[in-house]
Amino acid sequence: MLFGYTLRRLLMLIPVSLSISVIIFAIVHMLPGDPIDNLMPVGSTHADRVKMVMKYGFDKPLITQYFLWVSHVARGDFGNAIVMRRPVASLIADNLPYSLSLGALAFAFSSIVGMALGLISVALENVWLERIVRGFILLGSTVPGFFLALMMILLFAVKLRWFPVSGADGWRSLVLPVLTIGFGGVALVARVTRVALMDAQRMDFVTLLHAKGVSGPNILLRHLFAHALLPVVTILALRVGWILGGAVTAEFVFGRPGLGSLLIRSLGQRDYPVVQGCLLMLALAVMLGTLIGDVAQAAMDPRIREEAS
Template sequence: MILRYTFFRLLMLIPVSFSISVVIFMIVYLLPGDPIDNLLRVGSSAEDRAELVARYGLDRNLVVQYFVWIGNMFQGEFGQAIVLRRPVADLVAQNLPYSLTLGGLAFLFSSVVGMTLGTLSAIVRNPVLDRFMRGFILLGSTVPGFWLALLLILFFSVNLGWFPVSGAGGWDALVLPVLTIGFGGVALVARVTRVALLDAQREDFVTLLHAKGLSSGTILFRHLMPHALLPVVTILALRIGWILGGAVTVEFVFGRPGLGSLLIRALGQRDYPVVQACLLMLALAVMLGTLIGDVAQAAMDPRIREKKS
């Protein structure tokens, strides 16, 4: 049954992927500027410009350019960077591991710390802890990532000198970016975990379990946590795409290599193939996270797959 549900969810991604590819392709051409401007030398003639436009296929109709681009995508070919003059696939392969490392550590940090804080807030009846958690959740949900990054750099790098300001030299260069991306995730995961556990504690079966004499720890880990994990797993799966998307500004602020830095540099140069490839990778991350969340929900709750399949 779960395989059938997964198959139908994969089929649903086909029209979604097509729509996203159209949007990504067209939105680049709506940006002001032209990548050819970055290639022309001072005093170049109109003939030189026309030659470069024809060389990179920019003189074709947009519909033709789209189908050429999407056809190359199916063959694993991202094209040639116009300004950097390198295969886009090589640029993506060079920068993707940095983004995956940063995103993976931030995801692990936000998941473990968020679920721990949310669980403590739900089971510990302490007004001080409850107020602290509410304030932390509110702060983490509202603080912009780039502003938090600048504060962390100012305090831990400039004033204390504990961590490097920028770069990707060693593990210490990952601490501040991971904290920056993971901070908002910790607040979100903690809030969802707290609400899910509080709702689960109000169920009738919990009273029955206490009446049977089960310990609080057994009730929490064996009965409450599986019952409350459904919304938590969903939000964690969605965080996969959100983390890679949030890494765009964080990588730029910390001067780290990655898809985010590559995307911002390509946007400044109007390098269409690079921008399209980076946006496509970020969109695929969001779709993958959504798919993982839906499949995980269906595996945990048979009612979901029976309803949607």
Template sequence: MIWYLIRRILMLVPVFLAVSVVIFSILHFIPGDPIDNLLKVGSSPQARVAMEARYGLDKPLPVQYGIWLSKVLQGDLGTAIVARRPVAELIAQALPHSLRLGGLALLFSTVVGVGLGVIAALSRDRWPDRAIMGGVLIGSTMPSFWLGLIFMLIFSVSLGWFPVSGARGWSSLVLPVLTIGLGGTALVARITRVSMIEASGRDFVTLLHAKGLSPLRIQLRHVLRHALIPVVTILALRIGWVLGGAVTVEVVFARPGLGTLLIKSLSQHDYPVVQACLLMLAMAVMLGTLLGDILQAVMDPRVRAALA
């Protein structure tokens, strides 16, 4: 198990390097640069050259990438060109908002998704099963930004139950959490249902029935435990995607967070901030994948036997 963990961590190194190259390259191929937001109208070409030299933008791209990567590996995310503040400070202010939103959305999708999946599996091919699967299918096809606007129109504008935007108090989290969490709920519910139905056909379930255990106890205590293995793996993989989904939802609800910081920095072509935000999101996906593999190995004896 220890060697498996070390091997999985080492596998993330080339992935991290490849992602860093992609992030750095794409930003510099986009037309425009942060100097456009710093220079005054009518500034001379000499002023632009001096400004580019000041921020190291006059060097070749491979050299700029090497300098940036070396600083990142040392824990230095650089200084925002437009905001003129340390990037780490900007992210430290924005990240807690995104983590709170993403964490609550993941918790919501886990609890509600597993609950709906269990109900659907226990009532297989009956009307509760069809209703739940139809509902989660509709929920999974709705874009998060559109769903957020609908929620805002109904529950904020029409009913006045929740704030339209901002981050004042827990009530302002309800609609964003629902917006992000519903897509995950659909996925978790489908996987839970399929896993429980598959686990119900295994030999150990027949043995439990032969011992005289009640069907409900067998389903909730034994079948569900086996069915949660793929669910936990999927939830770990969704950690990074939940943070990524928070980017769009934060903009829709005008919430402070990593998404708002990323969009604002993109409009200003503030390279250090955008690179750091994208790198944080990519690392969240990679760490979520690693966590999913580890949890699967811990929970599934077959995986542990294969690693032994």
């Protein structure tokens, strides 16, 4: 049954991917400016510009350009960068490992610390400590990522000189970007974990466990946490895409290579093929995270599989 559910979810990604590709293509071509402007040398004539436009296929109708792009992407060909004059797939392959390493560490940090804070906020009997944890969760939910990144650079890189300001040289250059991306995730995961645990505490079996003499920490860790995992797993799966999206800001602020830096640089150059390829990769990451979350939910809760069948 789980295999059938997974197969149906995979098939649903096909129309979703096509719809997203249409949106990406439309948005990119609505941007002001023209990539040809960055290629034309000083003193070029109108005829030279027309030849350049025809060379890159911008003279064709947009619908034709879209179908050509989608057909090539389906074969694994993202086209060639107009300004950097390299295959887009090669540019993505060079930058993707940096984004994946940053995203994986930020995901692990936000998941572990977030669930731990959620558990602590429910388990603590000290009102003041619980308020401190809840205040931290609120702070993490409201502070913008770019502002946090600038404050971390100012404090830990400029004032204390503990970490480098920018670059991707060694583990020390990862600390501040990981904290920047993971901080908001910690707050989100902690809040979801806390709410799920508090809802689970109201269930009838908790009263029965207390009546049997089971200790509070044992009930929390062995019974309540298992019931609270379903919404936590969902939000963690969605974080896969959100983290790669958040890496765009962090990579730009911290001067790191990656999909985010490549995307922002290509946006400034109006390099359509590169922008389309980067946005498509980020969208696929979100869809993959959603798929993982749905399959994990179905594996944990048979009712979801039955409803979908």
